[in-house]
Amino acid sequence: MDNNGITPRLSLAGITKAYPGVLANDDIHLNILSGEIHALLGENGAGKSTLVKIIYGVLKADSGTISWNGKPLEIASPQAARKLGIGMIFQHFSLFEAMTVTENIALGMPGRQNMAELAKKIVDVSQKYGLPLQPDRHVHTLSVGEKQRIEIVRCLLQDPKLLIMDEPTSVLTPQEAETMFKTLRRLAEEGVSILYISHKLDEIKALCHKATILRGGRYIAECDPTKETAKSLAEMMIGTNLTAPRHMDNSDRGPVRLKAHNLSLESTDQFGVNLNLLNFEVRTGEIFGIAGVAGNGQVELLQALSGEKTLENTDELLLDGNPIGHLGPVARRKRKIAFVPEDRLGHGSVPDMSLVDNAFLSAYRTKNLLSNGLINSGKTRDFAEDIVAKFDVRTAGVDHTAGSLSGGNLQKFIVGREMMQEPELIIIAHPTWGVDAGAASAIHQAIIDLAANGAAVLVVSQDLDELFAISNRIAVIAEGRLSASRDINEISIEEIGLLMGGTNSIDSADNQGGAAHA
């Protein structure tokens, strides 16, 4: 493990951690030098999170050694990790919504804090690194990007030697991400080591000096990502050859299936976004993508589309020319509309019920799972097992609860459940959020196939690469307004990024190409 005689800042050797039934980490090695941005790459369930938790003192390894600047030691708790100079930015923010920025940061700092002084320090650091923050704002009023800045500033205030970042760009616009990269590069120049976890291979190639790849809990390789291609990195990660989704560039799109005409909805949530005169149409056989940074009206739009919130004016939403704005979710499902909601645990599934029960709840009508008003348990079980097999859901069995699945696997299950009901219109929110590259390409292929077979598909996603990979047309939602939709060949990622940031004035939304016909 020597690196040309340089002592690494952090060195892991032979780290092993077992959970009942799973070996989450099996003999893992990792060396991070000072001033190095080091990528940790791996699929869902490859053991990245476990490894990071061990480094941050949340978990204890069963065996193996951790060395800090060449000295073997034990990291017993997050406090101990922070004392060493290890800071962590979590994927799901560890923030307190009802508190101010300053209070949140004080909670992550040792000892007593003078709030006024701390607020001053926050402003100083945030200006120095280009991370604007207002110390007195309450966290629940901030955007996701701002929330992430709080986490970063919290770490920076403690003068970190090693910064761990878990998928930091998954919630940012391309521009916001670029700003964050600048901050990270500057930190690395100042000698801070960064352990960077991400699925986004282009990002890793652009940012990181080194990459350690994990697969199935085992160490696979350490490499220089700048010398690899995104494809070769992905293949090391997955262990098989990847095929890009075959894009059906079908110019012969069918008639309009779903049409929104001046769709408006007032949010009932104090911090929600009102939908303001949205216009779009989704044709049979096409995939229509809606891009946008979270919190710009996606939640409200999905509520309006699913029927969780019915519209006052039923004509604002038309299915095959018939108004459906007043219909609730069940009535819409009856009309062969399927939904994959944003929130997997809660909207997409009942966490404490088995996969069988969850399959039944959404599909009992379309899949005819009732016999004489009672649950046909054999048929339901077969259906659930079908989903598990076709969508490669990794679970110990269909009797396990939805909540016990990892995020990516549950997503595969929910997407599979909805797709296998052969919908004529499917509305999918964030189809591959938190899903690894292999599964993501399978889901993408399934979406494309569904459209090729004549379904209309509406995808709401923050992941531009994803939207570009699968959509035929794309529009951007920002502050509750929707831009005009554009053909995917006519628009660049940069343009979309600017629209997402709301920096450009958005084109008049009612200029829809093509005559609408029922």
Add this chain to the structure above:
Amino acid sequence: MSGFDWLVPVILTVITAATPLVFAAIGELVTEKSGVLNLGVEGMMLVGAVAAFATATVTGSYILAIFAAAAAGAVLALLFGILTLSLMANQVATGLALTLFGVGLSALAGQDFVGEPVKALAKLNIEGLTDIPVIGPILFGQDPLVYLSFVLVALVSWFLYKTKAGLVLRAVGDSHDAAHSIGYSVIGIRYLAVLFGGAMSGIGGAYLSLAYTPMWAENMTAGRGWIALALIVFATWKPGLVLIGAYMFGGITILQLHAQAAGLAIPSQVLSMLPYLATVIVLVLISKDESRIRKHAPACIGKIFHPAA
């Protein structure tokens, strides 16, 4: 001056009616701010009441009696803590069971004390000051627990909003997962908050059996524990408003007694319902403003914390 003659005793009785509510509600407020809902306030008050009364009759020491009440309330709260925090039982069910348990336990323990008299908790009497008309008896003629209740509200408010420990406690109630990932001991902090809540409920009970009506009767709290719980929602989890709310409800209780004494032509049962009716009405009005509740209510209240593996 005769106009004030009736007013002073009314104010004095309002204070005695409000004080037990202040203690119980401020204790439970701290518990709830840490994210734990303990519905056992009524039970803890009763156990405190009987412990205080018994200690006072046996030893004659009121200081010991108040400590005994706090300890009795805390022991019951500890039981609640073990069940809900360590064994992860449902908080609502456990809290209800705790109230039932407290009613029974206090009745059993108090069997020999029913009907026994005890001297009421001594009131302050400062030569010269207490004799000042009107404000003298109100400001300088209370028993020590009344003063303590005001100090307690100020202390809790200071602790929650000005100290790091208070910040951590609120953080645990706002998002236990985030607090855990930063490295705070969620369970440990919640135990302390639950114990504090129990001790204060116990003292609230002690005030009933030592000062409000210096005697022991089965179930003598008569629903005050529930009013204390409602008060916290009424106050949207703010200590200062708890104090105001407690005096409002205390006032309604006394109003009801005076109306009965004045022989109003309303059935006494209806008048007795007044404080509870007022509780329900106020709760409905307050709960309408959802955003206000959400801003101050601890987001994790009543949720079981499973430390992530």
